[in-house]
Amino acid sequence: MSEFSVIAPRSGCAFALRAGEELTVIDAEGGQVADLLAVNAADTREMLSSGRTLDYAERIYLTTGDRLYSNRSNVMLEIVEDTVGRHDFLLTPCSEATFRLCYDNEPSHQGCHGNLAHALAPYGVEPDQIPVAFNCFMNVPVDGVTGSFKVLPPLSQAGDRIVFRATMDLIIGLTACSAPASNGGTFKPIHYRIDADATARS
Numbered sequence: 001m002s003e004f005s006v007i008a009p010r011s012g013c014a015f016a017l018r019a020g021e022e023l024t025v026i027d028a029e030g031g032q033v034a035d036l037l038a039v040n041a042a043d044t045r046e047m048l049s050s051g052r053t054l055d056y057a058e059r060i061y062l063t064t065g066d067r068l069y070s071n072r073s074n075v076m077l078e079i080v081e082d083t084v085g086r087h088d089f090l091l092t093p094c095s096e097a098t099f100r101l102c103y104d105n106e107p108s109h110q111g112c113h114g115n116l117a118h119a120l121a122p123y124g125v126e127p128d129q130i131p132v133a134f135n136c137f138m139n140v141p142v143d144g145v146t147g148s149f150k151v152l153p154p155l156s157q158a159g160d161r162i163v164f165r166a167t168m169d170l171i172i173g174l175t176a177c178s179a180p181a182s183n184g185g186t187f188k189p190i191h192y193r194i195d196a197d198a199t200a201r202s
């Protein structure tokens, strides 16, 4: 088992994840969201697509066995383990505008969007390209009749995790989310680990 890497509260990072490798995202302290973005390492115009993924899954809550598709309808990641069962794939990464429009009494912050843009800039990804990210551990229950939703604290407890297997060579952007409502009002780190293949998973 490889060592964990740590994403500090309200920050983000980017790294390569090759086809066949597994990425484990851990909510180390509990109640913390991590926005995950995937980009084709060979062509950064191909990215994770919420719309295509939810269309093919015919569900909005994804878990073990579900596949995450790109804007070109290629499978980028498969969820191979999930100890929580509640994640969000509807809402865009929090941003400076999120704080301006949704939070009256919070100091501004660049949010996950700014953190992803900064981390992915060296790979040639422009801020305006950043789509809806897969929001690990984010808890957004939707009313089945009206479609209204709430952003509630995550259901994840300390040590909960979700594991993704890459099906193409990817650049991954990953954050420890900065939005108060998504994280129960406190900002915690996110841990992650890359394993060479499925046999390395414990």
Ligand SMILES: [Zn+2]
Residues within 6 Å of the ligand: 035, 093, 094, 111, 112, 113, 176, 177, 178, 179, 182
């Ligand atoms: Zn965020």
